[in-house]
Amino acid sequence: MARNLIADVDLSAIRHNYCLARAQAAHAHAVAIIKADAYGHGAVRVARALETEADAFGVAAIEEALELREGGITRPILLLEGFFEAEELELICQHQLWTAMHSLEQLALLERFLQQRTDVSGLHVWLKIDSGMHRLGVHPDDVQSALERLQALTAVESVVAMSHFACADEPQRPDTLRQLQQIDRSLSGMNIARSLCNSAGVMHWPQAHHQWLRPGIMLYGASPFAEPQPVAAQLKPGMTLSTEIIAIREVPAGDAVGYGASWIAEVPTRIATLAVGYADGYSRHAPSGTPVWLNGRRAALAGRVSMDMATVDLSLHPEARVGDRVELWGANIPVNEVADYCGTIPYTLLSGLTRRVKRRYTSE
Structure with missing residues (x-):
């Protein structure tokens, strides 16, 4: 007899949690983060359950995106770590993926690729800013020139500026406010959509909501906070x-x-x-x-x-x-x-x- 260890996944609870995230900023869109096999819940099944609600899906790497496309998912898929070689840019075009860009090296690779592929159009690029976490992202001093280079590429249809909070789950710390100030400085004078909020940002930092949210752990009914939190109390376990x-x-x-x-x-x-x-x-x-x-x-x-x-x-x-x-x-x-x-x-x-x-x- 089979070993009777089962993870029962409640897709209606995950839909509820996505809608709860969206409700925190009714004006914003939301990328449902389903990297790491939807945090163990099964990426294709979760994506199918959310496809009518989700504005887009977020994954870590191109292998995860291709699994979703092979599973019949047609919604936009954002590569949170972007691309690393020209062959991946071919796949991004073929499968109509959105891509993050976190370095000037990636930007140069994209420019060289587009010099050779003049037939490409409709690219969606999310430029990642290192606002203080120091993991990935373009240095603040290089943000405006990088944006200008991206906007000069006729193949690029849209650009979103994104960053990631290091301590949004610890509201008493000043780090998030410092990061927000750095982002404002980096984007000063530029009219561009922003995406800053992970789950903790969605749940606690309304001043950071802007145009695009990126809820992750909250979709699955878990809280990013160590202490009780009003939005967390409304989550349903996935x-x-x-x-x-x-x-x-x-x-x-x-x-x-x-x-x-x-x-x-x-x-x-x-x-x-x-x-x-x-x-x-x-x-x-x-x-x-x-x-x-x-x-x-x-x-x-x-x-x-x-x-x-x-x-x-x-x-x-x-x-x-x-x-x-x-x-x-x-x-x-x-x-x-x-x-x-x-x-x-x-x-x-x-x-x-x-x-x-x-x-x-x-x-x-």
Whole structure:
């Protein structure tokens, strides 16, 4: 019998979350970020569910864009890291992709390509500005000349100025305001559309909304914020990860459970073994005490997560039996909470699910 570990993906919840993002700035368009296989939810299925609502989709690299085109997605697709060689520009033209541009080297490559391909038209370029994160982007001093070079290319139909916030999920810090000031300086005197907001920007920084939003983690019902937040409270979880109990045993007081003997029974304890482990993407860093949901109430991990299995204390669940379903995260156990226990963020848990986990989709 197949291992019964399932990620149930609620496509209607993802649609709700996209519409919630759009509602924060009714005047703006929104690129639905579905890179990394839609944060583990399945990029093609998520794109199909959003295709009537989404203004565009955002992916990290051209391989992800081609997967969407092969899956029948016709909406605009933005390459967030742009292109790296002329062959990719051919694919961008062929598949009508939008592309970010984060360096003068990419700009020069595009200019050389268009000198040879005078038949190209209708390109959409998003010029990325390094406003302070110092990861990707054109230096602020080079922004205006780069924009002028782009606008001089007759093949380029539209240009959007984009940047990325480093600390938008920490509203008390001054970094976001400094980045906004830098962007204003870089674009001074230029009438150009802007895209600045990731999920945290969408949810907390209305002064940064401008013409294009880029919601990512919030589409999947997880919050970028460590603290409660009004918009986050309206999100619906896009995924419920669940498995089943595959064994139960009585552990005597004083005996240990799992690798490293890190959890020791203080009293005689029933222990359930679950069919899930770090090879499925459930974090090995989840400590004893990490909550799961069993038969309508919480239980807790007992012992170290191994490659294929995890163990749970059944002291408060005398009714539990082999075959019972256990929610690891979802509607009852928020993925943000599990991430806190693991000392990580929900992005890593969701995008880290492996192909061993079966995805099952519902639309309503």
